[in-house]
Amino acid sequence: MNTPPQQLTLKKIFYFWIPLAATWLMMSVEGPFIAAIIARLAEPKYNLASYGVAFSLALIVEAPIIMMMSASTALVKDRLSYIKLRNFTILMNIGVTLIMLIIIMPPIFHLITIEWMDLPPEVAHLTHLGFIVMLPWPAAIGIRRFQQGILIRNELTRLVAYGTVIRLISMISTALFLYFWGNVDGVVIGTSALAAGVVMEAIASRIMTHKTIKSLLNSDAVAEDYQKRPLTYGSIAKFYYPLALTPMIALSAQPIVIFFMSQSRFALESLAVFPVIHSLIFIFRSMGISYMEVTITFIGKNNEGHRPLRNYAIVLSSAATLVLSLIAFTPLADTWYVTISGLTQDLADFAKLPTQIFVLIVSLSVLQSLQRGVLVNIRKTTPITIATLLEVVSIIIFLIITIHFLDLIGAIAGVISLVAGRLIANMYLFPPYFRTLNKTVTPIAASAE
Numbered sequence: 001m002n003t004p005p006q007q008l009t010l011k012k013i014f015y016f017w018i019p020l021a022a023t024w025l026m027m028s029v030e031g032p033f034i035a036a037i038i039a040r041l042a043e044p045k046y047n048l049a050s051y052g053v054a055f056s057l058a059l060i061v062e063a064p065i066i067m068m069m070s071a072s073t074a075l076v077k078d079r080l081s082y083i084k085l086r087n088f089t090i091l092m093n094i095g096v097t098l099i100m101l102i103i104i105m106p107p108i109f110h111l112i113t114i115e116w117m118d119l120p121p122e123v124a125h126l127t128h129l130g131f132i133v134m135l136p137w138p139a140a141i142g143i144r145r146f147q148q149g150i151l152i153r154n155e156l157t158r159l160v161a162y163g164t165v166i167r168l169i170s171m172i173s174t175a176l177f178l179y180f181w182g183n184v185d186g187v188v189i190g191t192s193a194l195a196a197g198v199v200m201e202a203i204a205s206r207i208m209t210h211k212t213i214k215s216l217l218n219s220d221a222v223a224e225d226y227q228k229r230p231l232t233y234g235s236i237a238k239f240y241y242p243l244a245l246t247p248m249i250a251l252s253a254q255p256i257v258i259f260f261m262s263q264s265r266f267a268l269e270s271l272a273v274f275p276v277i278h279s280l281i282f283i284f285r286s287m288g289i290s291y292m293e294v295t296i297t298f299i300g301k302n303n304e305g306h307r308p309l310r311n312y313a314i315v316l317s318s319a320a321t322l323v324l325s326l327i328a329f330t331p332l333a334d335t336w337y338v339t340i341s342g343l344t345q346d347l348a349d350f351a352k353l354p355t356q357i358f359v360l361i362v363s364l365s366v367l368q369s370l371q372r373g374v375l376v377n378i379r380k381t382t383p384i385t386i387a388t389l390l391e392v393v394s395i396i397i398f399l400i401i402t403i404h405f406l407d408l409i410g411a412i413a414g415v416i417s418l419v420a421g422r423l424i425a426n427m428y429l430f431p432p433y434f435r436t437l438n439k440t441v442t443p444i445a446a447s448a449e
Contacts, residue, residue, distance in 0.1 A: 008298055008305045013312045017294045019161035024286035026164045037175050038186035047186030049123050054130035058137050061099050063251055065092050065142035067243035072149020073296045074376050077223035081231045082216045088236050089146045096138040130191040140198040147205035152293045159208045166204045171197030242385035249388045253395055257414045260399040264410030273351040281358050284324045288365035295373025303437050313370045317363035328355045354411040364422045371429040374436055383432045387425040395421035
């Protein structure tokens with residue numbers, strides 16, 4: 001049972017949000033841990049490169065299913081809506097798994113990695129092995145995100161965090177076991193650890209939702225939203241496809257930035273520090289990313305919960321920005337980049353200005369989650385996709401201007417472009433965001449968007 005918006009307090013939001021934030025923070029350690037394992041094995045350069053390519057390809061295949069958690073949070077309100085979205089999720093999982101199987105076929109994989117990506121044969125071979133291991137990855141992601149949405153909808157966010165703990169333990173255990181006793185390539189260790197982690201998390205999430213799902217299936221009550229216009233597969237598809245397009249478009253931003261950086265001044269230094277800068281910023285951005293499901297859960301039928309949610313977003317963005325600024329603008333930057341991340345002093349100095357500019361993205365990420373949550377709540381998902389497309393186009397335009405016309409250093413040009421793209425996307429979402437604040441939720445079957 002959801003908290004009535006009139007009873008919503010900042011304390012209530014905090015206790016609901018903190019497990020979701022912890023979940024994202026825990027996931028942020030996966031990449032550095034696996035990279036550290038692979039770097040200590042034979043042929044680290046080839047295996048790290050192969051792991052990065054295999055993971056990137058899997059992310060692209062996974063993209064259509066990523067937003068299933070938001071869909072589940074927004075739509076699963078009674079027995080029929082659960083059954084229909086569950087069936088929709090199964091179809092999506094079958095689809096992304098078939099795409100994985102097609103890509104795994106040697107002629108197709110050779111075309112993508114050798115012909116299109118121009119990878120060295122050694123890297124392409126290792127990438128193929130890793131990609132095969134990740135076959136269950138996208139479907140497992142789809143299952144666990146669907147289940148997690150149900151947990152969030154029912155204010156059981158602590159169970160989402162428990163699932164992530166199980167994922168991390170499974171991932172670390174698999175990686176260490178294969179590292180000491182597996183006698184396999186590093187890319188296989190990395191992708192096996194990732195696959196094992198998400199599969200175990202999906203199983204755990206299904207177990208944790210058992211009681212809630214049983215209650216839904218045993219109830220004949222129909223949610224108010226669906227009494228006059230029941231949820232249909234057509235209305236689900238209309239609601240979901242803009243959400244599915246959003247991460248597919250968004251995932252293209254980072255490869256685009258890296259491509260332009262390679263053509264800039266100080267390209268090698270920029271490419272070297274950018275992943276390290278991005279990993280630091282992601283820790284603080286994750287606090288905002290996790291806020292979208294909070295908004296969807298508490299905003300209320302007529303946006304009654306907007307004021308406390310907005311106030312909490314202001315507090316959250318201010319606190320996260322302040323802490324990140326303390327790192328970016330003080331000697332703590334050397335502590336992070338030299339002592340913790342292992343950069344040389346020259347590279348650490350090179351990373352400081354881009355980091356200081358990138359601080360702005362934190363507040364914009366919190367704002368984006370608030371805007372998106374309000375729009376998802378009233379079933380208007382198309383503006384979210386348009387904003388994401390506009391963001392990527394803006395990033396490209398700013399990269400062209402800053403690198404090819406202003407001749408800025410690549411890392412500085414990259415973060416300026418990312419911040420500018422996000423700001424433009426936020427600005428685009430303001431009109432539909434404000435228009436919804438005084439409106440009642442449109443029944444999903446009747447929504448034009």
